[in-house]
Amino acid sequence: MICKRLILLALALVVVIATGSSPADLDGTLRAALAGRGITELEPAPTISLAKVELGRSLFFDPILSGNRDVSCATCHHPTLHTSDGLPLSIGVGGSGLGRDRQLGEGRSFIPRNAPALFHLGDQSLSSMFWDGRVSRNAAGTFITPAGEVLPAGIDSILAAQAMFPVTSRDEMRGFPGDTDLTGRANEIAVFSDYDFEGIWNALWERLMNVDAYRERFEVAFPELTIEKMGFEYAANAIAAFEATAFTLTDSPWDRYLNGRDEALTEGAKRGALLFYGKAGCANCHMGSLMTDQTHHNVGVPPLGPGKLGGLIDSGRGLLTMNEGDRFAFRTPPLRNVAVTGPWMHNGAYQRLEDAVAHMLDPETALHRYDPQQLPAGLQPTVRLEEAMIDTVLATLDPLLWTPVELSEPEFDDLMSFLAALTSPSTVDLVRAIPDEVPSRLTVER
Ligand code: HEC
Ligand code: HEC
CATH class of the missing domain: 1.10.760.10 (Cytochrome c-like domain)
Incomplete structure (x- = not known):
């Protein structure tokens, strides 16, 4: 018995000498390196009212936010595709299919960039969005965005500020003058100039307010305001609430x-x-x-x-x-x-x-x-x-x-x-984030 232990000890020593550090040392060294760099656990998902998160979930999956009613946020940030689309470059308005099978519509072009995944974007330390940082928050807490002065007040996070913009991009969601939607209606969101952010947001807000179920759900999600005081920025706040809640996973x-x-x-x-x-x-x-x-x-x-x-x-x-x-x-x-x-x-x-x-x-x-x-x-x-x-x-x-x-x-x-080891096991059952239906009754992609 003693002899066997000695052999094991000798073997362990050989391993230690061969690798240069024992497992215990490895943890010590690594934890010291992490402490030296100030690396700590991430913030857990924020606690936000269920009404707001559920409203955001509906909006995230609802193609009503695209000019032609054919693309939702989820088209390019789908739970089954780990909040991205599996494509090198995304395909927006006019495209068909989901994920790797998604095809460009006739006469349409690729989005110039890859759709990033949406994990941990509710983290309070994030101050820059997009590959080029065109939406950011400065030290004073002001949002710097392509909309400049016309960005409405009332936006409650940088993630919400970001959500104001996919709907304004012609290739991603808005579409082009002359486009008709899935039901043959003219695309009333496409008629505004690329710089008329207010026009686009107001038209989208009107669309949402024409759906009774959305009206009611905005009233419940934002009880501190009357519906007349709200605008598309509250849709953005709700979308951000959903993203931060559903896509913050801290179990990798x-x-x-x-x-x-x-x-x-x-x-x-x-x-x-x-x-x-x-x-x-x-x-x-x-x-x-x-x-x-x-x-x-x-x-x-x-x-x-x-x-x-x-x-x-x-x-x-x-x-x-x-x-x-x-x-x-x-x-x-x-x-x-x-x-x-x-x-x-x-x-x-x-x-x-x-x-x-x-x-x-x-x-x-x-x-x-x-x-x-x-x-x-x-x-x-x-x-x-x-x-x-x-x-x-x-x-x-x-x-x-x-x-x-x-x-x-x-x-x-x-x-x-x-x-x-950075992969959360929960990334495989994100499909639970997909709602059964959305208030517009348009199709939810799954
Ligand atoms: C047609 C595909 C497409 C659609 C639809 C789309 N996105 Fe994106 N999304 C992208 C691409 C591509 C980027 C990167 C663009 C860039 O950085 O210039 C992006 C960037 C983002 C980012 C920034 C992530 C980061 O780490 O900086 C967020 C957040 C986001 N999208 C959320 C949304 C939301 C919310 C919607 C719906 C309102 C939406 N997206 C609709 C393709 C899409
Ligand atoms: C000089 C800064 C810098 C260093 C050093 C660096 N990275 Fe990066 N990394 C970036 C930037 C910036 C990008 C995005 C570049 C682009 O898409 O043009 C990136 C992209 C990546 C990506 C792709 C991520 C995605 O979502 O597409 C991976 C993976 C990655 N880096 C891993 C590493 C690893 C591993 C190392 C060390 C061997 C490393 N990086 C060193 C800045 C850096």
Whole structure:
């Protein structure tokens, strides 16, 4: 017996010497690294009145918010597709089908960017929305949005401020003059100019108020106001309440580890976490508890797709600020559930998470070697990989990425294990978030 124990002890010692640290040490080192970086558990889902959340759920799934009554928020952020759409670039108005099978309507074009997943967006620390940060909240708490002065008062969160805008985008939800809706009615939302945000919001509000069930539910959800005092911003508040409640999941192995449970992570995932917060440099940008610095970086993703503003190449933050240094910079994405939210990057350039991670380790090589074949046929010809374009993209590559990070194969696998540990098991039963029906009686996609 004693002899057997001695052998086991000797074996354990060999393991310790071979790996350099015992499991107990691994936790100690990792927890110290996390404490040093101020990484803590995420906020749980907020407690919001059921009436408001349920109203938001209906609105999120109701195609009534699109000009042609054919697209809802869920079309591109579907629970069965982990709050995204499974496509490199989204397909909005006029499209048909859901997920990977979704097809462009005749004469319509792809949305220029990938639909991000919607996890943890109710977190109070979030102050920037969209790949280019065009909706943000400044230090004084004021929302900065494309609507400028005409953004209505009464918007209660940055997530609600965001929800004001998908309905104004022609390609996503609004449609074009001359469009008719599914029932043959003229699209009255499409007639406003692109800058007439108030016109669009008022017309949508009128639509909602013509449905008795919505009228009643707004009255119950916002008892402090009379219906005459409300506008589309209250629809946005309700949508945000639903998103924050339904899509805040804090039961991933990583979240449980942050909650103090050492056993929640495999040793591989712990070693991967140490790489992420150490040698691999990922946390220089994917920093903090939400794993994003909420600023913008050019990480050298190959440009593809229809472009923005009538065909200009999508240079992200650069198109917004017109600063040369911001060209091709996009907001660092938060990484909860990243293993299930592909395709990855602002334009869905990568179909495999391994390739996206390999890209982050050595962007220049990855850009030169990028294989457009991984994209759907319709997008392959749009990839811009000519030498001059590669040079243009690399000209503003973030200095943090100038030196490639070299990882051994086992190290790479550990890093992947860590990213897999960010997946909440609840992501598979999000289908419960889908309502049976919506007040407009239009079809709920499932
Ligand atoms: C046609 C597809 C489509 C529809 C419909 C759509 N979205 Fe999106 N959504 C996107 C795309 C693409 C982006 C990224 C656009 C960008 O960053 O420029 C996005 C971005 C977002 C973001 C920002 C996420 C982040 O991390 O910054 C939120 C929140 C969001 N959408 C919620 C909604 C809501 C709410 C609705 C309905 C009112 C909606 N979306 C309708 C495709 C869509
Ligand atoms: C210089 C800042 C920076 C560093 C360092 C960095 N990232 Fe990123 N990461 C970003 C930005 C910005 C994007 C989005 C880029 C785009 O789409 O153009 C991104 C995208 C990603 C994505 C795709 C996420 C999605 O939802 O599409 C993954 C996965 C990722 N990074 C993992 C990592 C890993 C792992 C490391 C370390 C090896 C790392 N990143 C290092 C800034 C950084």
